[in-house]
Amino acid sequence: xxxxxxxxxxxxxxxxxxxxxxxxxxxxxxxxxxxxxxxxxxxxxxxxxxxxxxxxxxxxxxxxxxxxxxxxxxxxxxxxxxxxxxxxxxxxxxxxxxxxxxxxxxxxxxxxx
Amino acid sequence: xxxxxxxxxxxxxxxxxxxxxxxxxxxxxxxxxxxxxxxxxxxxxxxxxxxxxxxxxxxxxxxxxxxxxxxxxxxxxxxxxxxxxxxxxxxxxxxxxxxxxxxxxxxxx
Numbered sequence: 696x697x698x699x700x701x702x703x704x705x706x707x708x709x710x711x712x713x714x715x716x717x718x719x720x721x722x723x724x725x726x727x728x729x730x731x732x733x734x735x736x737x738x739x740x741x742x743x744x745x746x747x748x749x750x751x752x753x754x755x756x757x758x759x760x761x762x763x764x765x766x767x768x769x770x771x772x773x774x775x776x777x778x779x780x781x782x783x784x785x786x787x788x789x790x791x792x793x794x795x796x797x798x799x800x801x802x803x804x805x806x807x808x
Numbered sequence: 809x810x811x812x813x814x815x816x817x818x819x820x821x822x823x824x825x826x827x828x829x830x831x832x833x834x835x836x837x838x839x840x841x842x843x844x845x846x847x848x849x850x851x852x853x854x855x856x857x858x859x860x861x862x863x864x865x866x867x868x869x870x871x872x873x874x875x876x877x878x879x880x881x882x883x884x885x886x887x888x889x890x891x892x893x894x895x896x897x898x899x900x901x902x903x904x905x906x907x908x909x910x911x912x913x914x915x916x917x
């Protein structure tokens with residue numbers, strides 16, 4: 696158990712809908728990262744938050760947004776969902792903004808039908 | 809050309825063999841990570857390196873900053889080592905993270 700909790704584990708939704716994925720980091724970790732893993736693209740970095748502020752941005756679509764709350768949990772919002780958004784979404788957390796090991800959650804498997 | 813290249817893509821070996829997985833990168837990095845992803849999908853961080861060598865049990869990771877190359881070694885491999893091993897780097901320029909495409913390792917009993 697990495698100490699990082701992601702909910703839900705599985706999510707099935709229709710095209711055009713909006714979903715929210717939730718991540719609770721390890722106790723004491725200030726950084727949260729979001730990643731997408733699809734069959735054709737592999738793992739891709741979406742976005743990083745550190746202590747409530749956006750720290751680094753990767754290949755995150757405009758239809759996607761994220762935030763980190765004062766209690767350090769994070770949410771990834773995916774809207775106007777398309778079939779191609781079906782993927783595993785991972786969250787990871789680390790102590791600092793850079794230079795420290797990241798611990799991964801078990802992922803949320805999103806299926807868009 | 810990908811900024812992070814792993815080789816081999818697939819590797820099948822007999823139990824007990826010494827395994828080497830390679831990662832080369834073409835960008836300036838602040839750190840390199842080796843991750844393990846099991847068939848169930850869960851990802852475990854194995855190592856984070858910025859220089860030198862680290863060892864954890866039967867796993868050894870090395871990095872050569874000048875040559876922009878890292879290797880992950882598994883000694884006395886076991887079927888439970890069967891997984892996808894992924895190399896990832898933190899970019900110096902903007903702190904983004906880039907992943908290699910992974911190496912699928914299968915250890916036969």
